[in-house]
Structures are given as C-alpha cells and as structure tokens.
Amino acid sequence: MATVHVHKSGEQGIFSNAYIVDTGNSLVVVDGTLTVSEARAFGARLKSLTKPLKAVLITHAHPDHVAGISEWLPSVNVPIYAVRSVEQLMRATEAPKRAQWGPVFKEEWVQQWTYPNRIVQDREAIQVDGISFRVYEIGPGGDCDANSIWIMETAPPIAFVGDLIFNGVHSYLADGHTSEWLANLTKVKSLVAAAHAIYPGHGDPGTIELFDRQREYLEEYRNSVSALAGGAPSLTPVQNSRLTERMNKYLGTERLSFLIGLSSDAVAKELAGQSAKAKAGKPAS
Helix, strand or coil, X not given: CCEEEEEECCHXXXXXXXXXXXXXXXXXXXXXXXXXXXXXXXXXXXXXXXXXXXXXXXXXXXXXXXXXXXXXXXXXXXXXXXXXXXXXXXXXXXXXXXXXXXXXXXXXXXXXXXXXXEEECCCCEXXXXXXXXXXXXXXXXXXXXXXXXXXXXXXXXXXXXXXXXECCCCCCCCCCCHHHHHHHHHHHHHHCCCCCEEEEEECCCECCHHHHHHHHHHHHHHHHHHHHHCCCCCXXXXXXXXXXXXXXXXXXXXXXXXXXXXXXXXXXXXXXXXXXXXXXXXXXX
C-alpha cells in the first residue's frame, strides 16, 4: 500500500505543501517548495526514505511549488512531468518572479529553476510500480494561469489538487480567474468524488468537503470586493484595510493575510469587467 508523506513549509515558504508518495519500492514527489532552506529540508526527508525517486509531478507553475526542485533533485535523469501549459508558464515567469521576489527573499531565493522534461497530455497516466498517476489539465482557475491536478488511481483514489484548494490559509487570487476557479471547483469535485483523501497545495489534507469550503471563501471574497469597490476596478488603501479585516474574521486566521490586499485589485478588475459585459449584453467570460 502506498504511503503519502506531507512536507509542510513554514510561513516564509508560504505554507506550501510538497508530497512524497512511497509506493513501497520507490518514491514519487508531487510539487516542490519555495525557499532554499525548505528545499534542503525536503531533500533531507526524501533522502532519509532510502528509495529511488522515480518521478516528479507538477500541478502548477507558481514558485512556491516548483522553485525548490533544483535544490533536491538527485539527478537530471529523473522524469519531471507536467502538462505543456504549466511548463510554458514556468519558463515565461521564472525571470519576472525572480525580479519581483529575489530582493525580498535574498539568499533564500532559488536562483535557477529546473523545468519539466516529460510533457503529458490531459488525462494521460504514468505508471510507477504498478500505480497509475493520471493528470487532468484544468487551465486558468486555480490560483494560477495554468493548473492541473494529479489523481493516484489506487482503491480508493487519492487526489493532489495543487492550489485549487487552500485549507486554513488565505488564498492567492491575484491572477484574477476567480470565475474560472469556481467553475473548476465544480468540475474537479466530480472528478475526485470517490477520493479517499484530498491533498491541497496549502494547508492540511482533508475530504471532499474542502471543495465546498474553498467555494465559500471565494464567494465571500468576491462579494466583499464587490461591496467595497462599488463597480470600480480597484480598491483604495482604506477599502483594502476593510477587506483584510473582513476576510481575517471570516476565515478565523491571519495566515497569509498579505494575500488579501495583494489580490484585491485583480478581483475588482475581474468583477468590473464582468459587470460591463453584462450591461452590454455580452456573456461574462
């Protein structure tokens, strides 16, 4: 029976999760870590299991899930699997992310990413020790412009859903695809209905109810931005402060609360655009 080991990053690592699946004979990693320190800690844990790493599976392109791979990958010959859209977004955003966050993280920023070397198609499966890992490409509408999930097709299945789900921490919404995110929650919930466990990109693993809680969070955030912005495509500093207070109270935690204000203008712009299309009689995208 396969065992899933969870590596939970600390606050500096954005509370992101990386997973090690022990198949019994070898290891499969799902996603990476952000900082140099977290990556090295993850690498030490990987090494302690004393089994060969057969595959790395990537759900999406954000640095807190891919940057650390360069620090712990034991060999360039290890297959790293991702859908094409995720691989392309990694390549397109590495330099801008380095420019944005390198001065903040300084020596903790991983200076060079390692890219996927095996491109998989939507619904394609790979096999490791007789266990099937199947990818589903879901496009924009997790917290990223390119997202996928991986389902380990055991009995019952186990789902690695990346940043489609944030459990117990505030969500990153700054890519502005909250409508698509809500649609993907419905789509993916049906895909993983039989799953024994849901492993999110941030926060504790859980059951299918995580989808409902994520939906409620997104709806609360969108409704709060709409009420505060009044149709404007951005929020004022005072409105951002009020939004942060509301969302902290709603979620009952300030974990990653900086993401609330960081995301507000993108969501306000998204909602304003949808309103404008509705007034013009055009379908909202």
